[in-house]
Amino acid sequence: GAVVSQHPSRVICKSGTSVKIECRSLDFQATTMFWYRQFPKQSLMLMATSNEGSKATYEQGVEKDKFLINHASLTLSTLTVTSAHPEDSSFYICSARDFVRGYEQFFGPGTRLTVL
Amino acid sequence: AQTVTQSQPEMSVQEAETVTLSCTYDTSENNYYLFWYKQPPSRQMILVIRQEAYKQQNATENRFSVNFQKAAKSFSLKISDSQLGDTAMYFCAFMKIKGGGADGLTFGKGTHLIIQP
Numbered sequence: 001g002a003v004v005s006q007h008p009s010r011v012i013c014k015s016g017t018s019v020k021i022e023c024r025s026l027d028f029q030a031t032t033m034f035w036y037r038q039f040p041k042q043s044l045m046l047m048a049t050s051n052e053g054s055k056a057t058y059e060q061g062v063e064k065d066k067f068l069i070n071h072a073s074l075t076l077s078t079l080t081v082t083s084a085h086p087e088d089s090s091f092y093i094c095s096a097r098d099f100v101r102g103y104e105q106f107f108g109p110g111t112r113l114t115v116l
Numbered sequence: 117a118q119t120v121t122q123s124q125p126e127m128s129v130q131e132a133e134t135v136t137l138s139c140t141y142d143t144s145e146n147n148y149y150l151f152w153y154k155q156p157p158s159r160q161m162i163l164v165i166r167q168e169a170y171k172q173q174n175a176t177e178n179r180f181s182v183n184f185q186k187a188a189k190s191f192s193l194k195i196s197d198s199q200l201g202d203t204a205m206y207f208c209a210f211m212k213i214k215g216g217g218a219d220g221l222t223f224g225k226g227t228h229l230i231i232q233p
Contacts, residue, residue, distance in 0.1 A: 034220040043207060044161075046220035059220075091159065095221075103149055103211060103218045107161035 001027050004096050006108035013084055014116055021079045021111045023094030029074035030096035034105060035067075038091040050077050084115040118143040120210050122224035129198055130232050136183075137193045137227045139208030147213040150184065151221070152193045155205040164206070167191065195229075203231045 003026040013019050023033060032051050036044040048064075050056040050071035058064045066088075068080040077096075081088050091112050095105035119142045129135045141150070152164040167175045167184050175182050179199075183192045195202055208224040 032218075036220075038159075043223045043225045044221070046222070049220050093159075093161065095161075097218070103213065104163065104166065105211075105221065110159050 002098075002101065002104075002106045003027055004030075004094065004106045004108040006092075006094055006111050008111060009109065010112040010114070012114045012116060015085050016083055018080055018082045019084055019113060021081075021092055021094075021113075023077045023079070023096065023108050025075045025096045025098070025106070028096075028098045028101065028106075030077070031074065031099050032097045033071055033077040034095045034097070035069060035077075035079050036093045036095070038093060038110075040091075044093060047079075081113065084113070086115045089113055089115045118145065118148075118210050118212065118222050120208050120222050120224035122208055122227050124227045125225070126228040126230070128230040128232055131198060131200060133198055134194065134196050135198055135229065137195075137206055137208075137229065139191045139193070139224055141189050141191065141208070141210050143189070143210065143212070145212050149211045149213065149218075150182075150191045151209040151211065152180070152182070152191075153207045153209060153223075154202075155207060155226075156203075161207075165193065198231045200231050200233060202229060204229060 005024045007022045035047045038044045048056045048058045056069035071077040093110040094108045121140045148169045150167045154162045165177045179196045205226045207226045209221040212219045
């Protein structure tokens with residue numbers, strides 16, 4: 001149990017376009033989902049926290065207008081990178097938490113975004 | 117805000133040896149969890165072990181154990197009888213507990229552990 005999927009696993013887009021990444025909890029209801037960003041050979045940095053039905057809370061320095069997060073249901077959160085530029089190229093990882101299961105976060109497999 | 121420091125960018129040991137990865141953290145919080153995650157080349161984050169700050173007993177999961185020193189804000193991971201499959205990046209992470217919920221994770225920079233045959 002506690003499986004989280006992400007789609008797509010990798011995406012290449014042109015500069016100026018928008019890209020949507022989906023994060024789904026497959027066998028549990030995710031009351032909270034988190035989005036992280038990981039640059040090559042670096043650690044994970046928390047970008048934002050989203051609770052189902054509420055606006056996402058962004059970490060300091062993360063542009064909320066560039067990284068749109070929607071958590072419309074208890075099993076789906078989306079991250080949309082708007083007007084993507086090469087510096088947005090990174091590995092994006094989501095995690096999900098179900099308060100019934102406690103505080104553990106279950107991670108998705110990640111999405112590699114390359115902006116040309 | 118809290119910080120997590122892993123001072124060993126890379127470590128290499130022989131198979132079957134015991135290795136200890138260090139982690140220190142800084143926080144003014146009293147209610148929190150600490151984690152060690154493993155990230156193999158597939159980049160899937162895998163939970164290795166978890167420690168609740170209010171528990172004095174060190175957590176253990178098979179070959180993996182921690183040395184949690186709350187006063188010193190230290191949280192090291194010991195891997196016994198290391199195996200080739202343990203080769204991966206290891207991240208120490210901190211999570212603040214608040215009310216009925218929890219914040220996201222704050223990660224250290226990671227330690228690249230290489231198990232040599």
